[in-house]
Amino acid sequence: MITTPVTAELIRGAVELEPTALGLMPHRLPAWARAQGNDPQLSMAESQPSGVRVVFRTRAAVIELVTAPTKLVYRGAPPRPQGVYDLYVDGVLAGQQSVTGGTTVTIDLATGVTEAEPGEPGRARFEGLSPTLKTVEIWLPFNEKTEVVELRTDEPIEPAPAVDRPRWLHHGSSISHGSNTASPSTTWPAIAATRAGLELTNLGLSGSALLDPFTARTMRDLPADMISVKIGINVVNADLMRLRAFGPAVHGFLDTLREGHPTTPLLVVSPILCPIHEDTPGPGAFDPAALAEGRVSFVATGDPAERAAGKLTLTVIRAELARVVAERAETDPHLSYLDGLELYGEADFAAHPLPDQLHPDAATHRLIGERFAQKAFPLLGHLTS
Numbered sequence: 001m002i003t004t005p006v007t008a009e010l011i012r013g014a015v016e017l018e019p020t021a022l023g024l025m026p027h028r029l030p031a032w033a034r035a036q037g038n039d040p041q042l043s044m045a046e047s048q049p050s051g052v053r054v055v056f057r058t059r060a061a062v063i064e065l066v067t068a069p070t071k072l073v074y075r076g077a078p079p080r081p082q083g084v085y086d087l088y089v090d091g092v093l094a095g096q097q098s099v100t101g102g103t104t105v106t107i108d109l110a111t112g113v114t115e116a117e118p119g120e121p122g123r124a125r126f127e128g129l130s131p132t133l134k135t136v137e138i139w140l141p142f143n144e145k146t147e148v149v150e151l152r153t154d155e156p157i158e159p160a161p162a163v164d165r166p167r168w169l170h171h172g173s174s175i176s177h178g179s180n181t182a183s184p185s186t187t188w189p190a191i192a193a194t195r196a197g198l199e200l201t202n203l204g205l206s207g208s209a210l211l212d213p214f215t216a217r218t219m220r221d222l223p224a225d226m227i228s229v230k231i232g233i234n235v236v237n238a239d240l241m242r243l244r245a246f247g248p249a250v251h252g253f254l255d256t257l258r259e260g261h262p263t264t265p266l267l268v269v270s271p272i273l274c275p276i277h278e279d280t281p282g283p284g285a286f287d288p289a290a291l292a293e294g295r296v297s298f299v300a301t302g303d304p305a306e307r308a309a310g311k312l313t314l315t316v317i318r319a320e321l322a323r324v325v326a327e328r329a330e331t332d333p334h335l336s337y338l339d340g341l342e343l344y345g346e347a348d349f350a351a352h353p354l355p356d357q358l359h360p361d362a363a364t365h366r367l368i369g370e371r372f373a374q375k376a377f378p379l380l381g382h383l384t385s
Contacts, residue, residue: 051202083141176204191369
């Protein structure tokens with residue numbers, strides 16, 4: 001087997017690569033932004049490489065990717081699914097593996113105490129591949145922080161040709177990040193990008209789509225041929241702000257994007273249906289009754305009467321986003337709006353309920369991704385077949 005260090009020219013979809021003692025750590029926010037967002041949830045989310053791929057050309061029939069994952073265990077909750085590595089050969093799914101080993105971080109939901117147990121790197125091994133020259137993409141797990149160590153192959157590898165397709169930059173919540181889907185290539189943004197033939201940079205940040213200025217500045221400085229921002233659910237379930245602050249914060253976020261992308265097609269997407277928060281403000285919380293039964297589910301703990309005092313619900317946010325975008329579109333012809341209920345609404349909830357009352361399952365990720373490709377990309381000036 002030939003050992004090849006994983007270098008920046010082999011990784012796509014990351015915003016920054018941090019050298020470590022073992023190899024490279026993909027990040028989805030740069031170091032300066034991470035320093036400004038000193039929040040454990042954000043730190044976890046941005047270091048989980050949703051949308052990040054290792055890409056190369058080779059004739060190898062056997063491929064091993066060595067990584068050091070960080071796996072999360074929540075004491076008092078059911079075990080989390082193992083991270084999955086999706087192998088694509090010339091655009092076709094050719095294998096799936098998980099990696100054992102790495103660091104295990106245990107979080108006590110009752111006390112918030114965190115314990116880390118280090119471990120050795122592991123490997124995802126794929127064999128029986130055609131010995132012909134091919135383009136290989138290995139999608140890294142969306143739900144495990146991952147240090148990429150090295151590639152081992154039975155034939156040499158070379159970097160794949162430079163990307164020759166439009167670049168789509170997307171920001172959203174845990175739903176965009178991938179929560180509750182089956183594998184990294186089946187998050188709804190990955191499905192939409194694949195269907196539309198786009199190069200994806202996914203800044204879906206679980207629990208952290210909060211209109212942070214450093215996220216806007218990160219997006220401002222990244223290359224993009226089209227941009228989408230999906231705003232709302234995290235603002236509600238974090239109970240982060242009131243209506244008075246929300247509208248100006250949206251304006252500020254969009255102003256920053258326009259500093260770097262003055263005419264790039266830009267789409268604002270409101271939240272998909274989430275019945276627990278449609279008319280009930282946050283904060284959201286784990287449902288203790290579900291945890292007692294060995295399930296994870298969420299509840300809204302706010303009082304609907306507090307809407308009169310400016311507390312946010314999804315219904316309020318959709319109306320405010322539509323208003324802001326309509327006002328700005330009068331002088332910004334490249335800005336558009338998509339109601340998230342067109343991606344997943346009441347009829348969809350009846351047919352495909354949210355398993356934990358908050359996140360879609362794998363089948364619903366596919367539904368949302370296909371609808372996004374159909375409805376959103378034409379608004380961004382990109383037609384799909």
